[in-house]
Amino acid sequence: MESTLIRTLSAGGVALLALLAVGTAPAEAQAGGTITGLVTNRATNQPVQSAQIFVAGTQRGALTNQQGRYILPNVPAGEYEVRATLLGFSQGSARVTVADGQTVQLDFQLSESAVALGAVIVTAVGTEQRTREIGNAVSNINVADLPQASVSTLTNVLQARAPGVMVAPASGSTGTASRIRIRGSNSVSLSNEPLVIVDGVRVSSVGGLSSGVGVGGQSPSRLDDITPDQIESIEVLKGPAAAALYGTAAANGVIQITTKRGRAGDARWSAFTEQGTWKDSYDYPGAFRSEPGRSGSGLGGSCVTYDIAMGNCRDASGNVLTQIPGVKSYNPLMDPRTRPFETARRQQYGLSVAGGSEAMTYYVMGDITDEKGVLPTNGLERYSTRVNLNLYPTEKLDFAIRTGYTASSLQMPGEGNNTTFGLWINALLGTGDFDVNRGFWTVNDQQMFAFEAWQDVNRFTTSVTGNYRLLPWLRMTATGGVDDVSRHDHTYLPPNVITNNANNREGTRRSNRVAERNLTGTLNTTANYDLTSAITSTTSVGGQYNQELYRDTRAYGQGMAPGTRSLAGASRLFS
Template sequence: MTALFRGLLACAAVALATSALATPAPAQPPATSSTQPAPSGTGVITGRVLDRGSQQPLAGAQVVLIGTTRGTLTNDQGVYRIAGVPAGAHPLRALRIGYAATSQIVSVTAGQTTTADFGLNATAVTLDVVSVTATGNTIRQRETGNTVATIAPTTSELAAAGNITDVLNSRAPSVYVQQASGSTGTGSRIRIRGANSISLSNEPLLIIDGVRANNDVGDRQVPGGGPATNVSTAGQVVSRLNDLNPEDIESIDVIRGPAGVALYGTAAANGVIQVTTKRGRAGRTVWSAFGETGSLKQTTDFPSNYGALGTFASNGRRGPCTIDSRTRGLCTVDHIVSLNPLRDNSPFRTGERFSGGGSVSGGTERTTFYVSGDVQREAGVQQTNNDRRTDFRANVRADLRDNWNVQVNTGYVGDRLQLPVNDNSVLGLLSVALLGRPLSRDSLSGGFFSGFTPDILENLSIRQRTDRFLTSVTTNAQLLPWLGAAGVLGLDYFNQVSYQAIQPNRVGFGDLPQGSADSDPMQNYNYTAQGSLNATFHPSASLTSTSQVGGQYSRVTFHGTNAFGAVLTPGTSSLSGTSARFAVSEFNTDNVLLGAFVQQQLAWRDRLFVTGAVRGDRNSAFGQNLGFVWYPSVNASWVLSDEPFFPRVPGLSSARVRAAYGRSGQKPDFRNAITYYSPYAVRVSGQEVGAISFANGGLGDPALKPERTGETEAGADLGFLNGRVSAQLTYYTKRTDDALVQLPVAPSVGSVAQRFQNLGSLRNRGFEVQLSGKLLDTRPLGVELTVGGSTNDNELLNLGAGVSPITFNAGAGAVQQHRPGYPAGGYWAVPYTFADANHDGMIARSEVTAGDTTVYLGNPLPRREWQLTPAVTLFQRLRVQALVSHRAGYKVYNLTERYRCVLGNCLAIADPTAPLADQARAIAAAVYGTDAGFVEDGSFTKLRELTFTLSASPRIARMLRTSAASFTVAGRNLWLSSKYTGFDPEITSTPGSNFTSADFLTVPPVRTWTARLNLTF
C-alpha cells in the first residue's frame, strides 16, 4: 500500500503540475473582445469558420494549434479567438464533425491580432473526426490505426430513445445491445466484438469526462462477494449505465477492443465506452428547453392457454386428454377449452412518459459554462412499474492563463424506481397468466394460475432509491511551446437502497401471508487520478514527434448490507416492524489500481502515422506473487490518397489503410486471489466455542493473474464523390489467455467447493463494414443513408488440461456449456426425430425418437448483424429518419413455451390441428426430457425507430420569439419480422449474467410513441 500511496501522490503531482510549472505570465482579465491587447512576445489569432457551400457560420467547430493542447470552439457566429500565441509561424487547424478538416500556416506578430478564416466542406468521410484518448487528449481518426465509433445523438434521436442504451443500440457495427425486456427502468446486455471471458464481466469499461465510472449490471454488484441484495425481481436487473442523462451527451466514443485500448490498461479488454458531456461556447447566452410526452403499449399477441377434455376408455370418465394420451388410445377428445387472460382480462395499462427540462450555455473567450436540469416520469405497462428521475449538470471551463485551462464537470441523478416481480417467479405477471390451467379452478379467476390475479400481485414490487454524483476536474496547460500537461481528478459515487415490504395476508403463497421486509443499502465510490505530459518536436519539416508519459491511480470501494425480517406488523413497512427469521449480511470491496504509461508517435507529412505504447498496471486483486502487468500496443495509419504517387481514380476522393495491435486485461474479482475465513460456532465437550472455516470462495490462488486479451485489427477507409460517401472496412481477431476457470476443490478442505485458476483461452474474430453518405443534397430534397454490419465468430479454445466442459442453465431439458471447440455458452440438448407414420395428423410418443447423447445446437449471441439508417429531408424543414436492425446466426431458448407444454396448456399438446413439429417438440420434452425443439432460431429484423422532425422556418421561429424551434414525433419497436415462435427474440430473463440466456416468462419490449418540442432562445 505504501507504493500505491506514493503512486497516487505522483499522479496528483503531475495533474497539478500545470499550476506550478505554467510559463510565468501576468494574469490577464477576462477577454471580452478580439481587440484586447496580447502579452508581450505573444499575439492573438482570431477569425471565423464557415460552411464553404452555404457560407453559414459553423458553431462548435474546433480550432487548434497543431502539436499543442491550445485550442478553442467557435461561438454561434462561427467566431473563435486564441490569445497568448507566441510570435512566429504556427500551423492552425479547423475541424468539425461532418466536415473535412482544413489547415493553414498563420504568422503571429507580437502584440498584434492575426485573422485566419476557414471554409469547411461537408463530408461523410471520418478521417478528421476527433475522439478522446486514454490520456485525456484528442486525436483525429487519421492518426490512429484502430477504429473508433463516434455517436453524437441528435434531438430527434433522443426523442426515440428512453435511455443511453437505446442511444447505443444499433448505432455502430460490433456494438451489440440486447434489449432484455419491456419493463421500465431495466438494463440491457452490451457486448462489443463478442464475449472475452468465461467467469468475469463482459460489459465494457465506462468513462465519463475522464473518470472511470461504475457500469455494473444487475442486483448482484459485489465482485466476488455474493449477492448485493436479497430483494430480487426474479430476472430483470438495473444498469448503472442508464443513470447517465442522454440530454447531456455531446458525444460517445466506442473503442471496440484491445487494439485501441491498451493505454486504458486492466479492465478495458471488453472495449471502452467514453462519454463526453456538453460544454458551453463563447458568445451570447443560449437558452434551450424541451418538453416530451408519450405513451407505452404492450402490443404482443400473447397465446391462449389450452386444455382438451375427453372420455377415458378405462373408466368412462371425462377429464384432461392430451395428444399424448389420445395417441396412446387412453382417451377420446370431445372438447377443447381455451382462456387468454392477457387478452380477455388484460392486466396491462397504457403507460405514460413525460420529460421536460432545459439548459443554458455561453460565456466569454476566457470562461464558458453549460448548466442543465430535467425531470422524467415514466409509468410502465404494469401497475407496479414506475420511474421518477431528476437530473442536474453543471460544466464550467475557465482559461486561468493563456496557456492554462481548467474544466469542472458535475452531474447528479436522483432515481426513484419501482420494479415488478417477473420472469422466473411463480408470482410474476406472465407466470400466472401463461401457466393458468383452463380445466381447473383457474378458470374461475379469469384464467390466472392458482387464483393469483393481477390485483394480488400488485402487493409484490421492489423499490429502489438511487442518488448518484459524478464530478471531474480536468486541466490542460501548454508549459512550453513544445510541452503540454494534462490531468484529471474525479469521483463517481452512488448510494442505492433497494427495499421491499409485503404486507401480511395480502398474498397467499408460502410464508408470504406472514409479511416481510427487506432493506439493502449500498454505497459505491470510484476514484480516478491521472496525469500526463505531452512533448511535440519537429526533427524536420516533414516529421513530427509526439511523446506522452503519465500515470493513473484508481480505487473502487463498495459497502453493502442485506437485512431481512419476517412476520411484519400490519401497517408498517420497515424492518423494525418484523419479529421473526431475521437475517443480515455485509459485503465490502476495496480495489486499487496503479498504472503508468508511455506513448510515442511519429507523423510524416500528416499522412503517415506510426504509434507505439506500453502500459504497466499493478492491481490489488492480482495474486501476491504478481507485480506489474504490461500491455503493449502498436498501430499505423497511412492516408494513401495524400501521396503524390496515388493514382487519381474517378470517384475515389480519399483512401487510408490502417493496422493496430494491442493487449488489455481484466482483473480477477475481489478476493479471488486471497484465502480468507468465516466464523462458526461449534460444540466441543458440550459447550459452544468459536471456530473458523474457509469462506465460500475463500481459498484463493496467490499466483492469480489478470485475464489478458490481445487483438489485431486491420482495415481501410475510403471516400467517394468528393467525400459525399464513405466506406469503412475492418477485420479483427482477438484472443484471451489466462481466462479464469473454476475448478473443484477436494471435499476434505472444508466448505470451499471451487476456486479460480488461470487456465482457459477464447478467441473472437470477425469483419465490420460501415457505408454512409449523402445520396442527394438539394434544397427541396436531401437523402442520406448509413449501412453498417459485422460478423463475430466466438470459440472457446481450451479450459485447461483435464477440465471437463462447464455446464450451466441446466434446469430443464436443454443446457448451456462452455466446451472447447465451440462458442462459449452454447446450447446443448439430446436431439430427436419424428414422423407421422400413420398419417393421422397427430404425433404419438412412438413416432418420436430421441438420441443417445447431447449435441451442439447453437450459440446465444448473434454471429451476424446489420443496421440501416435512411433519412429524407424535404425543403430543409421536414426530416424523416428510420433505424432498422437485423441480427442473425444465434439461438433463443423458448423456455416459456416449453413450460407451458410440459404443464399441458399449450396449443401443441391439446389441439390435434397444431403443426406436427410443435406437437413433436412438446412430446419430446414431456416424454424424453429433451428441449432441443425449444432452442429456436432467433434471427430477426426490427424497425427499431422512426422519427418525424419538423423545424420551424425563421419567420415562425421569430413569431414564437425563439431563435430555433422543432417538433418531433418518434416511435420505437414498431415492427418485427422473425421465425421465432416466442414473444420477441431479443428478450432474456437473465440479462445480468454472462451467457445464461432464455426467454422465460419475460415481459417483451413495448411500443412507444413520443411527441417532443425543442425551443432555443
C-alpha cells in the first residue's frame, strides 16, 4: 500500500515604499570602518573577558580577549547601536557613528548584577531583537546554562523551563516521544503539537506519523534527533502572534531552535562523555485469580462475583459453585524467574571544534549515543554530525550555512494496550500461578520478547541564510532549506512461537518505508530607522513558502520460513 500526501503553504506580502529623497550622487564602495574598545568591570576597573559585543540588527559580533579588548572590522559606514553582554553583568549599550576607513574607539564599563540580561531572539523575519521589543510572548532557553546531567535529550531541555509549556512523557521506554503542549490543547480531533523550526527551516518533530507500526500507543521522537549539545538557544512563541508570523500551522505555538556557530579566533576543541545506569525498583502489584474453576468471563478460568451470581462458575466436575472457591496470587514482575527488567545504561561521546577568522567562522561537532532500556527489547543507537559555517565575503554581505545529519536505530518493546506483545497488560492480568503460562495472561515473557519492532532513521537537515545590507538602515534576508527524513519501520515474529492465532503461529514480517520532506523558503526586507532620539522604528515586508511531502510504502508477509527474516521468506505477501 502506498500513500502520498503533499501539502503546500505559501504566504506573501507586498508593500509599496515611497521615499522623498534629496538628489545625491551614488557613493563608491568603501572598505568600511572599524569599531574597537575595552570592556572593564565598573567596580574593580579590571578587564572583562569573554563579553559578547555585537552590532544590533546585524550578524556582526565578537568576544573580548583576556585583556578585555575586542575589534569589529569592516563595519559599513553608518550609525549603529553596539551592545555588550555577559552573564552576571548588566548590559551595556551605546550608539556610534562609523566612517569609511576610520577606527572608532568605544569602551564599556559593565556593572555586576544579578538581574537577567535582556534576551535577544531571532524573529520570523531573520532579525535579532530584544525580547522586550517583541509584541508577543516569547520564552528564551539558553542551553549552555542548563545542568548537563539533566538534559540528555531535547525534550528534557523543554521540561519545566518555559512558562506555559507542558511536557508529558507518553512512555518510559528509551527513544519514545513526549507530548508537548503550549498553553494547553486547542483541539480534540486535530494535532496539538507545536510547530518546530531549526535555523529557519520547518522540520518534522513529534506526532502520530513518527511510527508506522503499532506497539501499544507509543511512538518515537523526531524532536530528539537533535542533540542538545548542538543547540545554542531555544525560543518558544505563544499565543495568536505565533500564527501571525508563521501561519495557521503555528496555532499551537512555535519552538524555534538556533544551533551553535563559531567565533573568530583560534580553534577551540571540546570533548565530552556521559555515562549512566538506572534500574526499575518499583514494587509492582501481583495478579489475583480464583482457585481452579471455569467461568464465562474468559479471564483465565477465574470465577469472579458476576459469574457466581449468574451461576456460570463450575468446578472441575461441572458442579455449579455458589461462592468463590478461593483466591490465589502470583507476581511475574517480581519473581526472579520471570522478572524481565535489566539494568539500563546510557553512554554518549561527543567532540566539537569551533573557531575561524573575520572572513569565516566554523562549528563542527559529532556525537554517538548508545542507550539500553530496562526491557531486553528496548535500545537506541544514534550517530549525529553537524557543520555550521558563517561567511563574510564583503562588509555588506554575509552567509550562514547550517547542516546536520543523524542516523539512528531504535528497538521498541510492546507496551500500553498491546494485548499480544504488551508486558504490562499480560503481567497485571496474569493467571495468578507460575505453572499456568508462567503467570502471564495470553502471552508469556519468553514469547513476547521474541517479537521485534525496529525503526531505522536517516535524517538530513540544511539551511542557508543570506543577509545583504542595501543601506545602513535597510537589510534584505533570504533563507532556504530542507529537512529530509528517510525512515524504515519493520517488525518480525518468528513462526511457532506465539500460537494464539493462525497469523502469529505462521510468523509475520512487516516493512514500512516512509519519506518525509519539508522545504522552506523565506525572503524579507527590514528597515530600521530612528523617528526620534528615543523612538526606533522597525518595518519588515516579505513572504514565506513551505512544502510538506509525506510518502508511505507498506509491505506485510505471513507464513515465514524457519530461519528467514526478510519478506522474501514469507509465503504470502500484502502491500
